[in-house]
Amino acid sequence: xQRFYEVMFIVRPGVQDxxxxxxxxxxxxxxxxxxxxxRSTEKLGRRKLAYLVRKFSExxxxxxxxxxxxxxxxxxxxxLRVTEQVIKFITVRxxxxxKRLDKIKAIRATRRKxxxxxxAAAPLAEAPEAPAEHAQAxx
Numbered sequence: 001x002q003r004f005y006e007v008m009f010i011v012r013p014g015v016q017d018x019x020x021x022x023x024x025x026x027x028x029x030x031x032x033x034x035x036x037x038x039r040s041t042e043k044l045g046r047r048k049l050a051y052l053v054r055k056f057s058e059x060x061x062x063x064x065x066x067x068x069x070x071x072x073x074x075x076x077x078x079x080l081r082v083t084e085q086v087i088k089f090i091t092v093r094x095x096x097x098x099k100r101l102d103k104i105k106a107i108r109a110t111r112r113k114x115x116x117x118x119x120a121a122a123p124l125a126e127a128p129e130a131p132a133e134h135a136q137a138x139x
Contacts, residue, residue: 001069002036002037002068003067005094006064006094007063007064007089007090008062008089008090008092009064009088010049010062010086013056019085020043020062023085030072030076031066034068034076035072036066036072038064038065039065039067040064040065042062045061056087059088065094
């Protein structure tokens with residue numbers, strides 16, 4: 001069963017662009033050879049890490065969005081784990097998140113929007129006039 005995943009991994013900052021492209025191509029080949037499909041690949045660039053990871057304070061971020069089954073994702077994670085240039089990675093299953101968001105949107109669509117309906121014209125309350133007795137007493 002094909003599912004939708006996002007795989008974010010951080011590569012050492014000293015890796016050259018050509019080597020990074022080869023590394024990304026090898027992970028994409030792993031997915032396609034395993035029967036999955038790569039939806040997109042984004043190189044997010046070099047960024048500062050929130051904390052030290054394997055004595056690195058910066059890293060090159062890469063985001064892969066793939067359609068794959070569980071066994072293929074396990075194989076991809078194994079390869080990420082043993083690749084020396086990759087210092088950290090995370091895989092998130094997005095189809096469950098998308099299903100949850102679609103459900104919330106459907107619920108919100110069924111509710112009527114109070115803000116979009118014209119407001120009922122509330123009668124303006126007129127200020128009560130001062131009684132004549134008080135007006136004469138102050139004069």
